[in-house]
Amino acid sequence: MQSRSILVPVLLFVAAVMFLRAPFMIDAAPYESTMGLIQRIFYFHVPSAMVMFLSALVCGVASAVYLAKRSPRADAVAVSAAELVVVFGLIVLVTGPIWARKAWGIWWQWDARLTSALVLWLIFVSYLLLRRFAGAGSEMLAAAVGVFGMANVPFVYWSVNVWRTIHPNTNVVASLIPEMRVPFYWCTAAFLLLYAALLLTRLRLEGSRMQLEAAYAELED
Amino acid sequence: MGFLNTVWTIARKDLVIEARSRELAYTTLFFSVSVVLVFSFSFVVEGVALTDAAAGILWVSIAFAGTLALGRTFERERQSDTLKALLLSPVERPAIYIGKLVGVLLLMLVVEAVVTPVVGLLFQAPLDRAPLLLVGLLVTGTLGFAGVGTLFAAMLIRAQSRDVLLPVLLYPITVPLVIAGVRGTAAIFAAEPNLAVAQAWLSMLVFFDAVFLTLALWVFGPVMGE
Numbered sequence: 450m451q452s453r454s455i456l457v458p459v460l461l462f463v464a465a466v467m468f469l470r471a472p473f474m475i476d477a478a479p480y481e482s483t484m485g486l487i488q489r490i491f492y493f494h495v496p497s498a499m500v501m502f503l504s505a506l507v508c509g510v511a512s513a514v515y516l517a518k519r520s521p522r523a524d525a526v527a528v529s530a531a532e533l534v535v536v537f538g539l540i541v542l543v544t545g546p547i548w549a550r551k552a553w554g555i556w557w558q559w560d561a562r563l564t565s566a567l568v569l570w571l572i573f574v575s576y577l578l579l580r581r582f583a584g585a586g587s588e589m590l591a592a593a594v595g596v597f598g599m600a601n602v603p604f605v606y607w608s609v610n611v612w613r614t615i616h617p618n619t620n621v622v623a624s625l626i627p628e629m630r631v632p633f634y635w636c637t638a639a640f641l642l643l644y645a646a647l648l649l650t651r652l653r654l655e656g657s658r659m660q661l662e663a664a665y666a667e668l669e670d
Numbered sequence: 671m672g673f674l675n676t677v678w679t680i681a682r683k684d685l686v687i688e689a690r691s692r693e694l695a696y697t698t699l700f701f702s703v704s705v706v707l708v709f710s711f712s713f714v715v716e717g718v719a720l721t722d723a724a725a726g727i728l729w730v731s732i733a734f735a736g737t738l739a740l741g742r743t744f745e746r747e748r749q750s751d752t753l754k755a756l757l758l759s760p761v762e763r764p765a766i767y768i769g770k771l772v773g774v775l776l777l778m779l780v781v782e783a784v785v786t787p788v789v790g791l792l793f794q795a796p797l798d799r800a801p802l803l804l805v806g807l808l809v810t811g812t813l814g815f816a817g818v819g820t821l822f823a824a825m826l827i828r829a830q831s832r833d834v835l836l837p838v839l840l841y842p843i844t845v846p847l848v849i850a851g852v853r854g855t856a857a858i859f860a861a862e863p864n865l866a867v868a869q870a871w872l873s874m875l876v877f878f879d880a881v882f883l884t885l886a887l888w889v890f891g892p893v894m895g896e
Binding site: 517592594597 | 821825826829830831832839846893
């Protein structure tokens with residue numbers, strides 16, 4: 450417990466410092482020739498998308514562990530990760546259209562990446578709706594949704610990809626010139642640290658909630 | 671009792687109930703026809719249907735009707751508390767899952783056998799262009815949809831607000847199936863048909879089915895309580 454209570458503030462502090470520094474680094478990076486200023490949204494958009502997919506993976510694996518072993522810790526990880534998928538997914542789904550409005554001239558395109566990100570986000574929203582409204586025993590049901598949600602990521606991506614794609618692909622990152630790559634990796638690290646801090650905080654909250662519930666149950670016995 | 675025997679006993683039970691009341695068959699059937707009607711208002715412009723509208727309308731009405739059928743099938747088990755009896759009986763969990771799945775699948779296929787000609791008639795879709803391919807797409811797509819749906823409907827049986835949670839969970843997860851079904855069917859119905867594309871989507875559907883059913887079989891035991 451002691452180590453965790455120090456770890457979270459440290460992570461948050463480092464992430465905060467990095468986020469404060471990030472705008473200056475992004476500002477110093479060169480302008481992209483065709484997109485200009487709006488390209489800079491990329492430094493926040495892509496890292497949040499990466500964190501969203503990472504979190505979906507964490508939730509899926511934790512759900513599978515919970516289904517197999519019934520460990521309450523795995524369930525706590527799953528629910529915390531699912532909430533963060535929705536939070537970071539919201540960042541992705543807000544920053545994406547802002548960029549698209551300038552780059553493509555429209556807010557939304559039914560493109561592979563956009564559609565699969567939206568579907569993934571919807572799956573995890575439904576996960577949270579299930580936990581919120583299904584009543585007692587929803588942990589188990591939610592775990593099933595978590596497993597399906599994770600397994601679905603490549604299929605949704607694949608099927609929509611065959612259907613259509615105009616989104617810049619992932620080779621963009623490798624093709625970045627060094628002056629752009631440094632702020633990008635900087636932002637990615639900042640988002641990952643923020644994610645770790647939020648996940649640990651949410652886990653602690655879930656732990657306290659479980660303890661409280663156990664204490665109530667003891668009182669009633 | 672052997673595994674297949676158990677599966678058939680459970681499926682037959684549902685089919686006999688359905689054959690006697692015909693409640694689900696009639697209601698889902700007319701529901702899906704009304705869905706087709708509602709969609710025709712948006713996708714028929716000046717008497718002519720938009721490109722690929724027929725394939726989309728067909729699959730949307732199948733998905734909607736399937737959700738309705740799934741919800742009602744398990745509502746029946748809940749009302750008379752028979753799912754508990756089913757789970758308490760000394761049979762394997764996968765047999766129960768597959769038994770329920772077969773019942774739902776057959777019901778949905780009966781509905782499709784009527785809705786598909788209706789869509790073909792109303793939207794001038796060439797059903798006879800590649801009948802086997804079309805049937806293949808419909809059966810595999812429905813199998814995947816019913817497979818995921820049976821798992822979710824069964825696990826939601828004890829949950830609150832299950833009526834609305836079923837479609838909320840089911841639609842995003844079955845997106846790959848619906849895309850494959852719609853695109854495959856559209857490739858057959860198109861003015862310039864591309865049967866190779868339809869075949870590619872069919873093999874994708876077979877693959878999705880294999881993965882979804884394996885996952886559902888694995889998950890069904892733990893979520894229904896061992």
